[in-house]
Structures are given as C-alpha cells and as structure tokens.
Amino acid sequence: MTNRQPRIEGIAAPLPRANVDTDQIIPIIHLISVTRDGMGKGLFSDWRYGPGGAEKPDFVLNRAPWRNATLLVAGANFGCGSSREHAVWALREFGIRAVIASGFASIFYDNCFKNGLAPVIIAEAATVTLQGIAERHPAEPVIVDLESGRVRAAEGFDVPFTMDPSRRRDLIEGLDEIGASLAKSEEINAFHAADRLRRPWVYSHKPS
Amino acid sequence: MPARTLFEKIWSDHHVAELEGGRHLIAVDRHVLHEVSSPQAFSGLAKAGRSVRHPELTFATSDHLVSTEEGRTDATVPGGEAMIRAMRQNAHEHRIAMFDLGDERQGIVHVIAPELAIALPGTTLACGDSHTSTVGALGTLAWGIGTSEVEHILATQCAILTKPKTMRVTFVGVAPAFVGAKDFILALIARIGTAGATGYAVEYAGEAISALGVEERMTVCNMSVEAGARMGLMVPDEKVFSYLKGRAYAPVGAAWDEAIASWRTLPSDPGAVYDADVTVDVSGLAPQVSWGTSPEQTISIEEAIPDPAGIADPIARKAAERALAYVGLKPGERLAGLAVQKVFIGSCTNSRLDDLRAAARVVAGRRVAEGVRALVVPGSGSVRAAAEREGLDRIFRDAGLEWRQAGCSMCAGLNADKVGAGERCIATSNRNFEGRQGPGSRTHLASPLLAAAAAVTGSIPDRRTLQELTT
Structure with missing residues (x-):
C-alpha cells in the first residue's frame, strides 16, 4: 500500500447477521493455496453459490448494486472462529475495504490492519440503522472518514466510530509493521541478551 | 510490588517495547508453524529479503490437510501436496525443526507442542491457528495469529499485541458422573456467549480445574477462542511439572531446576485483581451437546x-x-x-x-x-x-x-x-x-x-x- 487512503467511500452491502465466522467468509477448501491471490472467488462461497456453482440470487453480494460493494455492514462479533487471514484477503480481493460492525473477533480485527481493511466499530443500533439506509438508498455511498473517525451515509447518518488514532493513521498511510519492528532490533536483541541470563532454561534445548 | 495475576507476570517477563495505541512488542519464546497458515509468510519474508531471526525457537509440522489413511503419503486433497511440500522445504531452508509425515512426533500443532515440551510454563507461544491457547493448560501464554503475524514473528521473534483485560473463570464443585472438561468449557461458552470473553485473557481456576488431569485441562483452554478469548491459561502445578519432565524439549539438569524454581513463582498472587470474574458450579452440570x-x-x-x-x-x-x-x-x-x-x-x-x-x-x-x-x-x-x-x-x-x-x-x-x-x-x-x-x-x-x-x-x-x- 503506497497510496494514501484518508477515507473509504462506496456502496455498502447490508449483512444483518451476528457471529459471521471466518469459515463462512471463506470456506476452508479455498485455503489450499501457497499464495495470497485468488481468495476473492471464495468469499462467502457457501452463501453466494449453490451446488454446481450457480449464484444464489437472494444473497446480497449477488444483487445490484451490492455486487460492487466497497463496504459491508454486519452484526456483532464479525470474523469469529478460525484465525485464517485468508478471510481478510478474500474480502479485499472482492473489493471490500471496510467492514462496519458492532464488534469484531480479536484475531480477525488484527488481521484487518495488516491488509488495509478497516474494521469499523459502531453501536449495534447504528449498524441496524445503517443496514436500513443501505437497503433504502443502495446507490448512495457510505463514507468511512478515517481522518475524523466518523461514518456518514444518506438520511443524515453521521456517527463516530471506535478506532485508536494510531491505527486510523496506519490505515491512511499504509503500514510496514515488520519494518517498524525491525527498526527496534536493538531493543529486541537487548531483551534476548538479558533474558538468556535471566531465564537460561528457555534456551537450553538443542536445536534439531 | 502489587499483587499480579499469572497473565501479568508472563506478560511483563516478555515485554520488549511499548508501541502506539495500547499495543506492545512481546517476545515470543516458541513459534509453531503448520502448512496452511505459513506458506504466504515465508514468501513474504523472501520477497522482502528478510530471514528467520530465531530458527532454534521455531518448530513446524503438517496437520491440517494431511491424509489420515494408513500408509499415507503427501497425497491428499488436490493442491494439498504442494502445501505439505512447501512446509517441508521452508523448514529445511531455514533450519527449522520439522516433525514431518512419517515421524512419530508429527501431529496436530496443539497436541505436539505440549507433548514435546515445546510449550513450557511461563513462556510465550504463538501459532497461526486460533486454538493455540490449548497449551495454556501448562501455564504458557499462547495465542493464535494470522499469516502476516507469522511473518512478523519469523522476522522479529516478537509479536504485536494489544494488552488484553483479564478474566478469571473459577470452576467450583465436584463434577458428577459423565461430566468432564469438555462439558465445563461448553457450559461456559453457552453461558457467556461466543463473544463473552472477547478482549480478555482468561485464567481458569478453581478446585474443579485442579482436579483435572493435564490433558483434560488442555480441552478447557483449547476452546477459549470459542468464547472470544485469544488466550486461556491455568496456573501450572505439580501435575504439570511431572507431565513435562523428561519430554523431548524440556530443560534438563540444572536448567530443569532453574525452570521449576521459576515456574513456582507463576501462580497469581493472593489479592490479584481481574477485570472480570465468572464462577461456574460444575456440580449441577449434565453432559453438554x-x-x-x-x-x-x-x-x-x-x-x-x-x-x-x-x-x-x-x-x-x-x-x-x-x-x-x-x-x-x-x-x-x-x-x-x-x-x-x-x-x-x-x-x-x-x-x-x-x-x-x-x-x-x-x-x-x-x-x-x-x-x-x-x-x-x-x-x-x-x-x-x-x-x-x-x-x-x-x-x-x-x-x-x-x-x-x-x-x-x-x-x-x-x-x-x-x-x-x-x-x-x-x-x-x-x-x-x-x-x-x-x-x-x-x-x-x-x-x-x-x-x-x-x-x-x-x-x-x-x-x-x-x-x-x-x-
């Protein structure tokens, strides 16, 4: 990610379900791959496709205009279950750049930031309101303003979302987390040097 | 020093640096890899020209997509062979201990980590799988991560974590017939919900936990994530020490004595405060489904x-x-x-x-x-x-x-x-x-x-x- 992304704006698909687990976001069969690419086709595949691969016309991402959605508005505890980062890769490859929900599972939440996907937390009642707005005004964009920390939509919808400012900045600027940690190599090495004296038993096994 | 919980002791022992937004750089003592969540981490590492910082603290196996047939080979579901071979190749190339098909030490990551004493009390362990908290039963602070974090730990031997709040779940009473560890944890999840412990590290305590064997305790810690908690752990006791003694990667000789002395300081201090407390009376439980x-x-x-x-x-x-x-x-x-x-x-x-x-x-x-x-x-x-x-x-x-x-x-x-x-x-x-x-x-x-x-x-x-x- 090299382009600045101060806000995320686009069609928002309503997905009024709680506890959407990562097995639903991407069924495990799509994880058989040594690359990050190609996960988009597996996104919600059990909900998007019937036996034989035919689209299920009722599923929101198979309906216009939501098949071009940039945002998803879901219920509580989105992304629970398996730690598979493939769920985030699948959402990103499909074109989703923000998921708005009243809560996220911890591992999924962290995985989002590492891939430029914004996990946006608003109150549960606000998710229900926003899902209604997305149904009534499907073509109107929903805006996640990462700089001001607010979600805006049609009908004057304008609410703050919960996200630490440093994480909002990471999403805006893009993030090289490993590079940032490696810049602390001296601290890491100092920790290990001291720890080998303090807890030698941690390092006493023979490498095999 | 104020009274501290088991979690807080291990956390502060591994604290390397404070980052922004309540996040911390935490040293990882043991990193366990499997074939499904690691290949993209290795390719990311190669692409950035980075190396594995501590291969001697890293361990690998294949478990998720391997065949379980008699006389099995790498052959499994289409595409699976390539992942099993990638795990083998990556381990070999980076000099990581690999417990491969055909090796008696091969198995499910969370089963082999304790039985080989890769997981130890008072240490940190990360793995690209949400059930990593299983080994918390040994008093290990262990948590599941995504593939980008696998890559981060390979490169830095540290993880980035938001400090969780602490929850103590105390199981009291004597379990009736046909009720055991699996029923304890299912009953807890049914009660607090699948997001009930999101944002918490859970310490399981109480007489009903002490009464369990070490392997049964792993069943409890295993399903922490089904209640939303990334980490679930228990104070290690004599049962844990005797479980570990003599296992493949357990410390030996003077190192074992030092380890035991260190582990005896781990129990949560009397009066330590938790952000949340839950009590489950197991004496009234029936088998859960x-x-x-x-x-x-x-x-x-x-x-x-x-x-x-x-x-x-x-x-x-x-x-x-x-x-x-x-x-x-x-x-x-x-x-x-x-x-x-x-x-x-x-x-x-x-x-x-x-x-x-x-x-x-x-x-x-x-x-x-x-x-x-x-x-x-x-x-x-x-x-x-x-x-x-x-x-x-x-x-x-x-x-x-x-x-x-x-x-x-x-x-x-x-x-x-x-x-x-x-x-x-x-x-x-x-x-x-x-x-x-x-x-x-x-x-x-x-x-x-x-x-x-x-x-x-x-x-x-x-x-x-x-x-x-x-x-």
Missing part, C-alpha cells in the same frame, strides 16, 4: 432445544431460527435419541491419550451401530503409538471404528475426512459452524464419552444409556 451452528448454542442432554420465539434480540432470534433450519431441528426437541451418521473422535480439543481411553472404555466389546461411520484420529504419532501400546487400537478396530493416522482430520473439513451434506455428526472437536465439517454438514459438539456412546448406539445418548454403557 451443541444443537446449532455456534458453540454457544449448547444445552445439556437433559434439556430441550430453546424456542427462538423466546429470544428478544431480533438478530439473535434470526440466528437461532437460521441455525435450526440448517441443522434440521425444531424448538422443544431433545438431542438425546437423535440419530447420527458420523462420529468423530479427534481434533486438538479431544485427541490425547486420556480422550482415547475414555472412548475405548465405552466401545470395548461392542459394535458400531448400523449405518454409522466412526473415526478415531489420534492427535499425534506419539499418542497413536502410546494408545497402541495399551491395545486401544484393537478395541476400536474390533468394535468397527476406524483407527487413523494423526492429523486435524474431520474437524477442519480440509482433507478427505468429511461429513456429507445433511449428515449429522457427533464430534469431539470445537466448531459446529455451517459447513465446517464439509458443505451441508451438521455438527454436534460433545465429549469423547458421548461420541463413543453415540458410535455404538447410533444416536446421542441420554443419561440412562451412559449408565448402561459404563457399568
């Missing part, structure tokens, strides 16, 4: 399936209705007596020797019911070998259950072991999500005891059946 498509949708075999109409929250009501439609059940029905077509005894939750012994006691001298296929999948090659030394394999085979090679098998739905569409499976694993065990599969989570009983009777047992089968 899940009825829906979330682990929180769990009841005891004495109860009827709840009516969604009684749920006030419209989203939760819809979820319950949807779950009932998916599993093909109705409100008011009882799970006891429900016919099953598949029985799965295995997974990182329940595939250790104690689990297999519990199942073998029930099926010994009996036959698998007509129309039921039952799999017993040991968690590791070592568990399999130990079980065979006791003759458990003969008991299972004579009863008509399949005795398999070690792996994740029917829990992951990622290999050939699957539950067919519309089929009902009683499983000792940890997730009953839609499609988890194969498209259209219907999963009922339960203990090895209940699963074994279902194998020989063909249906989810009631209390009377359990009594008949165990006397």
Whole structure:
C-alpha cells in the first residue's frame, strides 16, 4: 500500500447477521493455496453459490448494486472462529475495504490492519440503522472518514466510530509493521541478551 | 510490588517495547508453524529479503490437510501436496525443526507442542491457528495469529499485541458422573456467549480445574477462542511439572531446576485483581451437546432445544431460527435419541491419550451401530503409538471404528475426512459452524464419552444409556 487512503467511500452491502465466522467468509477448501491471490472467488462461497456453482440470487453480494460493494455492514462479533487471514484477503480481493460492525473477533480485527481493511466499530443500533439506509438508498455511498473517525451515509447518518488514532493513521498511510519492528532490533536483541541470563532454561534445548 | 495475576507476570517477563495505541512488542519464546497458515509468510519474508531471526525457537509440522489413511503419503486433497511440500522445504531452508509425515512426533500443532515440551510454563507461544491457547493448560501464554503475524514473528521473534483485560473463570464443585472438561468449557461458552470473553485473557481456576488431569485441562483452554478469548491459561502445578519432565524439549539438569524454581513463582498472587470474574458450579452440570451452528448454542442432554420465539434480540432470534433450519431441528426437541451418521473422535480439543481411553472404555466389546461411520484420529504419532501400546487400537478396530493416522482430520473439513451434506455428526472437536465439517454438514459438539456412546448406539445418548454403557 503506497497510496494514501484518508477515507473509504462506496456502496455498502447490508449483512444483518451476528457471529459471521471466518469459515463462512471463506470456506476452508479455498485455503489450499501457497499464495495470497485468488481468495476473492471464495468469499462467502457457501452463501453466494449453490451446488454446481450457480449464484444464489437472494444473497446480497449477488444483487445490484451490492455486487460492487466497497463496504459491508454486519452484526456483532464479525470474523469469529478460525484465525485464517485468508478471510481478510478474500474480502479485499472482492473489493471490500471496510467492514462496519458492532464488534469484531480479536484475531480477525488484527488481521484487518495488516491488509488495509478497516474494521469499523459502531453501536449495534447504528449498524441496524445503517443496514436500513443501505437497503433504502443502495446507490448512495457510505463514507468511512478515517481522518475524523466518523461514518456518514444518506438520511443524515453521521456517527463516530471506535478506532485508536494510531491505527486510523496506519490505515491512511499504509503500514510496514515488520519494518517498524525491525527498526527496534536493538531493543529486541537487548531483551534476548538479558533474558538468556535471566531465564537460561528457555534456551537450553538443542536445536534439531 | 502489587499483587499480579499469572497473565501479568508472563506478560511483563516478555515485554520488549511499548508501541502506539495500547499495543506492545512481546517476545515470543516458541513459534509453531503448520502448512496452511505459513506458506504466504515465508514468501513474504523472501520477497522482502528478510530471514528467520530465531530458527532454534521455531518448530513446524503438517496437520491440517494431511491424509489420515494408513500408509499415507503427501497425497491428499488436490493442491494439498504442494502445501505439505512447501512446509517441508521452508523448514529445511531455514533450519527449522520439522516433525514431518512419517515421524512419530508429527501431529496436530496443539497436541505436539505440549507433548514435546515445546510449550513450557511461563513462556510465550504463538501459532497461526486460533486454538493455540490449548497449551495454556501448562501455564504458557499462547495465542493464535494470522499469516502476516507469522511473518512478523519469523522476522522479529516478537509479536504485536494489544494488552488484553483479564478474566478469571473459577470452576467450583465436584463434577458428577459423565461430566468432564469438555462439558465445563461448553457450559461456559453457552453461558457467556461466543463473544463473552472477547478482549480478555482468561485464567481458569478453581478446585474443579485442579482436579483435572493435564490433558483434560488442555480441552478447557483449547476452546477459549470459542468464547472470544485469544488466550486461556491455568496456573501450572505439580501435575504439570511431572507431565513435562523428561519430554523431548524440556530443560534438563540444572536448567530443569532453574525452570521449576521459576515456574513456582507463576501462580497469581493472593489479592490479584481481574477485570472480570465468572464462577461456574460444575456440580449441577449434565453432559453438554451443541444443537446449532455456534458453540454457544449448547444445552445439556437433559434439556430441550430453546424456542427462538423466546429470544428478544431480533438478530439473535434470526440466528437461532437460521441455525435450526440448517441443522434440521425444531424448538422443544431433545438431542438425546437423535440419530447420527458420523462420529468423530479427534481434533486438538479431544485427541490425547486420556480422550482415547475414555472412548475405548465405552466401545470395548461392542459394535458400531448400523449405518454409522466412526473415526478415531489420534492427535499425534506419539499418542497413536502410546494408545497402541495399551491395545486401544484393537478395541476400536474390533468394535468397527476406524483407527487413523494423526492429523486435524474431520474437524477442519480440509482433507478427505468429511461429513456429507445433511449428515449429522457427533464430534469431539470445537466448531459446529455451517459447513465446517464439509458443505451441508451438521455438527454436534460433545465429549469423547458421548461420541463413543453415540458410535455404538447410533444416536446421542441420554443419561440412562451412559449408565448402561459404563457399568
């Protein structure tokens, strides 16, 4: 990610379900791959496709205009279950750049930031309101303003979302987390040097 | 120094640096890899020209998509071979210890980490799998991560974590007959919900935990993530120390003595404060079985399936209705007596020797019911070998259950072991999500005891059946 992304704006698909687990976001069969690419086709595949691969016309991402959605508005505890980062890769490859929900599972939440996907937390009642707005005004964009920390939509919808400012900045600027940690190599090495004296038993096994 | 919890002691022992936004750089003592969540981490590392910082603290196996057939090779589901080979190649190239197919030490990551003493009390352990908290039963601070974090730890031997709040779950009382570790944790999840411990590190405590064996304690810690907690751990006691002594990577000699001295300082201090406290009285529990498509949708075999109409929250009501439609059940029905077509005894939750012994006691001298296929999948090659030394394999085979090679098998739905569409499976694993065990599969989570009983009777047992089968 090299382009600045101060806000995320686009069609928002309503997905009024709680506890959407990562097995639903991407069924495990799509994880058989040594690359990050190609996960988009597996996104919600059990909900998007019937036996034989035919689209299920009722599923929101198979309906216009939501098949071009940039945002998803879901219920509580989105992304629970398996730690598979493939769920985030699948959402990103499909074109989703923000998921708005009243809560996220911890591992999924962290995985989002590492891939430029914004996990946006608003109150549960606000998710229900926003899902209604997305149904009534499907073509109107929903805006996640990462700089001001607010979600805006049609009908004057304008609410703050919960996200630490440093994480909002990471999403805006893009993030090289490993590079940032490696810049602390001296601290890491100092920790290990001291720890080998303090807890030698941690390092006493023979490498095999 | 103020009174500290077990979690806080391990956390501060591993604190390297404070980052922005409440995040911290935490040293990782042990990093465990498997074939499904690691290949993209290695390619990311190569692309950035970075190396593995501490290969001697990194360990690898293949478990998720390996075949569990006798005489297995790398061959498995299409595309799976390439991942098994990538794991082998990456481990070899970076000089990482690899417990490969054909090696008795191969097995499910969370089963081999404790049995090889890769996980130790007072240490930190990370793995690209959400059930990593399993080894918290040894007093290890362990948590699941995504692939980018796998890459981050390979490069830095540190993880980035938001400091969790602490929750203590105290299990009090004496467990009645047929109630054990799996029932404890299912009952907790049913009570606090699948997001009930999100943002918390959970310490399991109380006399009912102390009374459990070390392997049973792992069953409890294993399902922490099903309550939303990334970490679940327990104070290590003498049972843990004797479990670890002499295992492959356990410290020896003077290092062992130093380790024990260090581990004895780990128990939470009297008066240590937790952000949340929950107490579960196990003396009133009955065996637990899940009825829906979330682990929180769990009841005891004495109860009827709840009516969604009684749920006030419209989203939760819809979820319950949807779950009932998916599993093909109705409100008011009882799970006891429900016919099953598949029985799965295995997974990182329940595939250790104690689990297999519990199942073998029930099926010994009996036959698998007509129309039921039952799999017993040991968690590791070592568990399999130990079980065979006791003759458990003969008991299972004579009863008509399949005795398999070690792996994740029917829990992951990622290999050939699957539950067919519309089929009902009683499983000792940890997730009953839609499609988890194969498209259209219907999963009922339960203990090895209940699963074994279902194998020989063909249906989810009631209390009377359990009594008949165990006397």
